[in-house]
Every structure is written in structure tokens, then in C-alpha cells.
Amino acid sequence: MRRTVVAGRAMGEVLRSSMPINFLGAVDAARGTITDPAHDLHGRALRGTILAFPHGIGSSVGAYTVYALKANGVAPAAMVCARADASVVSGCAIAGIPLMLDGGLCEGVRDGQACTVDTAARTVVPA
Amino acid sequence: MDLTRDEEDALHGRRGEAMETAYRVLVATGEAMGAAALGGVSWAHLSGVNYNTIGDAGARFLADMAAAGARVRTRTTLNPMGYDSRADHGLPDEFVRGQEGIASSYGQMGVDLSFSCIPYEIFRESDLLPRAGGRVAFAESNAAIYANSVGGLRTNKESAFGALAAALSGKSPVAPPEDPGSVPTVRLRVDSASDLDYGLLGYFAGAAGSRTVNIEGAAEAMGHRSCKSLCAGMGTSGTCSRFSLGARAAGERIDFGREERDAALDSLSTAGSGDMIALGSPQLGAGELASLAAMVGGARFQKRCVVFCARASLEAAEASGDAAGLRRAGCELLADCCACLTPLVSADDVDSVTTSSVKAAYYLSRSNGVGVDLRPISEIVRGEAR
Known part of the structure; x- marks a missing residue:
């Protein structure tokens, strides 16, 4: 079942991870990249993507990192999480990044595929 | 809503x-x-x-x-x-x-x-x-x-x-009630667990649950320092906001034994020794400053040792004389700031840091970019103060 947390519509390539993301400890907010060498998205750029990952973890300040990604122009176009955590939810709410909950993490579309997220229709479909 | x-x-x-x-x-x-x-x-x-x-x-x-x-x-x-x-x-x-x-x-x-x-x-x-x-x-x-x-x-x-x-x-x-079946139980199976073991237990347990984790086998022995260590470790690895203690029938059961402890330690402790010592994360309270002063006794740390504490705790330690004792032992007592994510620990100055905090270890390694030598506080004092 999909649920809308922050409403919006956005296009981007799907960037999917099977690992939770610690935004404070593992993301470079200036460059918009994952810096944790142990993460499966290590070195990958988040800018303009539809970032699909299980959920955020770690420090409550991660919310500021989500906001800073947007302020620095390197934020994902939208996020899709399997479950909600406060930092990602509030960070997206302040930054205006569409956020949808989806246990299947965009099942049916390929990694890297250009897609449109539409929270009103609760869909992620090829663009 | x-x-x-x-x-x-x-x-x-x-x-x-x-x-x-x-x-x-x-x-x-x-x-x-x-x-x-x-x-x-x-x-x-x-x-x-x-x-x-x-x-x-x-x-x-x-x-x-x-x-x-x-x-x-x-x-x-x-x-x-x-x-x-x-x-x-x-x-x-x-x-x-x-x-x-x-x-x-x-x-x-x-x-x-x-x-x-x-x-x-x-x-x-x-x-x-x-x-x-x-x-x-x-x-x-x-x-x-x-x-x-x-x-x-x-x-x-x-x-x-x-x-x-x-x-x-x-x-x-107002959070809705939690489904008791979704609360896992982590069984502490490490004998005479140190404050660091409790931090590692928290780090392990925090990733095992989503909201509450039940901890079995910890109850009586856990002192204040171990409790803080558990809370900080748990907050670092996951989304949990609470632990409960005791035996429990419902939910998944997971053991935290020597093997799990060692695996958690290996993932966080990346250096064999530290160029400096950083104690905190969470900040030390007045009671911990007093117990650290007692542990150190008349010895002196052989390398830079920064102790992060709350302003109110530092003021209490100034009044009791513990602050003076710790300074004689070579400690730098800092308030207002803490071990994780401080600009006071930089990879420009040191390659590695010794700490007893799982949370400090996590962020020193990932955000400050330094190696971490993670050890229980008693071992740090024994090994580094002479």
C-alpha cells in the first residue's frame, strides 16, 4: 500500500538502495553524494533522482541535511521510503520534496529508469 | 489526523x-x-x-x-x-x-x-x-x-x-499504540558486560527494532554510565525511541553474545590506538566526572585527553574539586560541545582517536574522518594514564 506524506509530482531516474540512510553521517550535503564506503550507494549522486530506500536512520539532525540538499540544489527530485522516519519526513516537509511511503520501493520499475512520481495518484511510472 | x-x-x-x-x-x-x-x-x-x-x-x-x-x-x-x-x-x-x-x-x-x-x-x-x-x-x-x-x-x-x-x-x-508483537527481544549474553558492551548492545538492538526493543539479561547490573551508553548506541543505529527490560513472551528473539559484540566492535573500532582521547557523547554528568577523577587517581594521561561535559556538570565538578583533579591528570574539560561532530577533532591534526563511546566512534569515523580506537573507559584509564 502506498501513502502520501509530502504531496507533489516529480520526474527523475530511480536510485534504489536496500540499505537505510544516515543523512547526517553518510551524506555530503554540499555535493549531494553518499559518503559512507559501507553503503551500497557509496559515491552516487542524489541530485534529481527518485531516491528509493527503506528509511532514514541515526541523528535527528539528518532532517537539516535533507533541507540542505535542497538549499544547495543537489536534492533528490522525490523520495520513496518503505517506512517513515521523522528526519526524512520533516526534512522533506520543510524542503518541499515529495515523499511517498511504499513498502515495495517502486516495484515494477528498473533502477536507473526515468520515472514520474505522482503522490496524488500514488504512482511511480516510466516517464 | x-x-x-x-x-x-x-x-x-x-x-x-x-x-x-x-x-x-x-x-x-x-x-x-x-x-x-x-x-x-x-x-x-x-x-x-x-x-x-x-x-x-x-x-x-x-x-x-x-x-x-x-x-x-x-x-x-x-x-x-x-x-x-x-x-x-x-x-x-x-x-x-x-x-x-x-x-x-x-x-x-x-x-x-x-x-x-x-x-x-x-x-x-x-x-x-x-x-x-x-x-x-x-x-x-x-x-x-x-x-x-x-x-x-x-x-x-x-x-x-x-x-x-x-x-x-x-x-x-500523539503516536498510536505500538503492536506488542512488533517489539523484538534482544538477549544480552555477554558476561560481566562493560559500559562499552552496553553501548554495543544498544547499537545492535537499535538496528533490530523500529520503535521499542526489549532487552533481556541487563536489568539489575546496569549502572548509570552503562545506561547512557546503551541509549546513545541505540540512538545511533536505528529509529528506536525506547527500550524495555525483562523477559517477554511476544515478538522475535535475538541473542547478543560474544560473537555479535565482537562484530559490532570490529565495525566501529578501526584503529589499534589513538593519537588523542575523547570522552563524551553523551556529555559526562557530574557523577561521571567524579567517578572518572576517582578512577584516574594520581595518574596522568600521557596524551591529549578531552572530556566533554555539560556546563552545569562542570560547575558542580569545579565546586567539588573533581575538575581540578581531572585537570591535574591532564584532562581538558570542555562544556557546550560534545565528542561527535565537533570541529575540535580534525583529521588535519590526528589520525585516530581513543574513545569509550559507540556514538562518538560512529561519527568520528564517518564525519570527522579519523580512525577510532574504541575501548571501555576503565581500559582507557588503565592503558593511557600513568
């Missing part, structure tokens, strides 16, 4: 821009957690204070909020910043300016500039804690877990923005 007419007005900007921002966060967070309504809180504790973590984007956000008329409606304290405001660290002007701007924005909003990550500890002694069972909104994860698990208070594991929204509105989303 049901909103009152006043709350609807605030959400739609009829109570000003700052309040609209606060309600946008409250509503998104409430919807995501399945809350039915907002409820009052009597204390908010904010994170998002250190210039090292929120940077210029965060500093500008706070300055804009303060300028838009954001004012707290409930008692509000806040986390450590980047340095000790009464010491000269020789930090770049740019950092100090950024940090001072953040402090000034929070001051304008009416926040009590406590700069501590152990609010439960420094306010317990001053009799300022809300009544037992009271609702609060703590963003600092170790403090939220402590408040829910042993502090007799109730808080969501708030994000930095969630706690700020609670401070400005006096409200937070």
Missing part, C-alpha cells in the same frame, strides 16, 4: 509564516506515524545547533524563522554546539561567526541556551523535570530513549525540525 480549528488556521498560514512552517512539519510527521491528533508537550529539546552539522543552509533557515517571528511556547533547551563558548580554540572566524549566528537565532526564539545532550541529567538535580508520565518532545536521540525508557517521560523520537515545531506550537503528534 484531526486538527482543531486553531491548528487548521496555523497550518494555512493564518498565524504567521513561522507557525505555518511548524504545522507543516507536525502534520507530515503525524500523518506518517498514523497519529490521530496533536497533544500538548511541556518541554522541547532541540537538535540542529552545531554549525558543523547544519551549516550555512541550516543557519539561514533559523535566522529566517527568528526573523519571521518564531517564538517558543514551551520550555525549550538545546543540544551542544561546536565548541566551548568560554575557551579559545583558535577555530576559523567563519566557523565562529556561523555558530554565533545559530546561537543568536535560537536565543531570539526564546530557547534556553543549555548546549547539552543530557537534559534529563542536568534538570533532574534542579527539580525542573515535568511530572512523571508527562509528554515532552526530545530530538536528541539518546535523550529521547533515556526519557522514554528510564526517565518516566513520553516523547516521540523527534527530528530536529519536529522538536522545533513542538517548541513553537507547544504540541507534537
Whole structure:
């Protein structure tokens, strides 16, 4: 079942991870990249993507990192999480990044595929 | 989520821009957690204070909020910043300016500039804690877990923005009841567990549950230092906001034995020794400063040893003589800041840091980019003070 947390519509390539993301400890907010060498998205750029990952973890300040990604122009176009955590939810709410909950993490579309997220229709479909 | 007419007005900007921002966060967070309504809180504790973590984007956000008329409606304290405001660290002007701007924005909003990550500890002694069972909104994860698990208070594991929204509105989303079947039990199977073992247990358990984790086999032996260590470790690895103690029938059961302990330690302890020692994360309270002074005795640390503590705890240690004792032992006592994410520990100066904190280890390694030598406090004192 999909649920809308922050409403919006956005296009981007799907960037999917099977690992939770610690935004404070593992993301470079200036460059918009994952810096944790142990993460499966290590070195990958988040800018303009539809970032699909299980959920955020770690420090409550991660919310500021989500906001800073947007302020620095390197934020994902939208996020899709399997479950909600406060930092990602509030960070997206302040930054205006569409956020949808989806246990299947965009099942049916390929990694890297250009897609449109539409929270009103609760869909992620090829663009 | 049901909103009152006043709350609807605030959400739609009829109570000003700052309040609209606060309600946008409250509503998104409430919807995501399945809350039915907002409820009052009597204390908010904010994170998002250190210039090292929120940077210029965060500093500008706070300055804009303060300028838009954001004012707290409930008692509000806040986390450590980047340095000790009464010491000269020789930090770049740019950092100090950024940090001072953040402090000034929070001051304008009416926040009590406590700069501590152990609010439960420094306010317990001053009799300022809300009544037992009271609702609060703590963003600092170790403090939220402590408040829910042993502090007799109730808080969501708030994000930095969630706690700020609670401070400005006096409200937070009321979490729906938790399904008892979703609470896993982690069985502590490590004999005579040290304070570090409890931190590693927390780190392991935090990743095993989503909201509450039950811990079996810890109850009686856990002292205050181990409890803080458990809370900080748990807050680092996952989304949990609470632990319970004791045997429990429902839910998944997972063992935390030697093997799991060693695996957690190996993932966090990346160096065989440290160029300096950093103790904190969470900050040490007055009791811990006294016990550290007693442990060190007349010995002296052979390398730089920085001890991060709360201002109130440092003042108590100055009065008791423990601060003088620790300084004689070569310790640098710093208030207002803490071991994780401080600019005072830099890869430009040191390759590796010795610490007893799982949380410090995690962030020193990932954010400060230094190697970490993680050991129990007793072992650090024995090995490094002569």
C-alpha cells in the first residue's frame, strides 16, 4: 500500500538502495553524494533522482541535511521510503520534496529508469 | 489526523509564516506515524545547533524563522554546539561567526541556551523535570530513549525540525499504540558486560527494532554510565525511541553474545590506538566526572585527553574539586560541545582517536574522518594514564 506524506509530482531516474540512510553521517550535503564506503550507494549522486530506500536512520539532525540538499540544489527530485522516519519526513516537509511511503520501493520499475512520481495518484511510472 | 480549528488556521498560514512552517512539519510527521491528533508537550529539546552539522543552509533557515517571528511556547533547551563558548580554540572566524549566528537565532526564539545532550541529567538535580508520565518532545536521540525508557517521560523520537515545531506550537503528534508483537527481544549474553558492551548492545538492538526493543539479561547490573551508553548506541543505529527490560513472551528473539559484540566492535573500532582521547557523547554528568577523577587517581594521561561535559556538570565538578583533579591528570574539560561532530577533532591534526563511546566512534569515523580506537573507559584509564 502506498501513502502520501509530502504531496507533489516529480520526474527523475530511480536510485534504489536496500540499505537505510544516515543523512547526517553518510551524506555530503554540499555535493549531494553518499559518503559512507559501507553503503551500497557509496559515491552516487542524489541530485534529481527518485531516491528509493527503506528509511532514514541515526541523528535527528539528518532532517537539516535533507533541507540542505535542497538549499544547495543537489536534492533528490522525490523520495520513496518503505517506512517513515521523522528526519526524512520533516526534512522533506520543510524542503518541499515529495515523499511517498511504499513498502515495495517502486516495484515494477528498473533502477536507473526515468520515472514520474505522482503522490496524488500514488504512482511511480516510466516517464 | 484531526486538527482543531486553531491548528487548521496555523497550518494555512493564518498565524504567521513561522507557525505555518511548524504545522507543516507536525502534520507530515503525524500523518506518517498514523497519529490521530496533536497533544500538548511541556518541554522541547532541540537538535540542529552545531554549525558543523547544519551549516550555512541550516543557519539561514533559523535566522529566517527568528526573523519571521518564531517564538517558543514551551520550555525549550538545546543540544551542544561546536565548541566551548568560554575557551579559545583558535577555530576559523567563519566557523565562529556561523555558530554565533545559530546561537543568536535560537536565543531570539526564546530557547534556553543549555548546549547539552543530557537534559534529563542536568534538570533532574534542579527539580525542573515535568511530572512523571508527562509528554515532552526530545530530538536528541539518546535523550529521547533515556526519557522514554528510564526517565518516566513520553516523547516521540523527534527530528530536529519536529522538536522545533513542538517548541513553537507547544504540541507534537500523539503516536498510536505500538503492536506488542512488533517489539523484538534482544538477549544480552555477554558476561560481566562493560559500559562499552552496553553501548554495543544498544547499537545492535537499535538496528533490530523500529520503535521499542526489549532487552533481556541487563536489568539489575546496569549502572548509570552503562545506561547512557546503551541509549546513545541505540540512538545511533536505528529509529528506536525506547527500550524495555525483562523477559517477554511476544515478538522475535535475538541473542547478543560474544560473537555479535565482537562484530559490532570490529565495525566501529578501526584503529589499534589513538593519537588523542575523547570522552563524551553523551556529555559526562557530574557523577561521571567524579567517578572518572576517582578512577584516574594520581595518574596522568600521557596524551591529549578531552572530556566533554555539560556546563552545569562542570560547575558542580569545579565546586567539588573533581575538575581540578581531572585537570591535574591532564584532562581538558570542555562544556557546550560534545565528542561527535565537533570541529575540535580534525583529521588535519590526528589520525585516530581513543574513545569509550559507540556514538562518538560512529561519527568520528564517518564525519570527522579519523580512525577510532574504541575501548571501555576503565581500559582507557588503565592503558593511557600513568
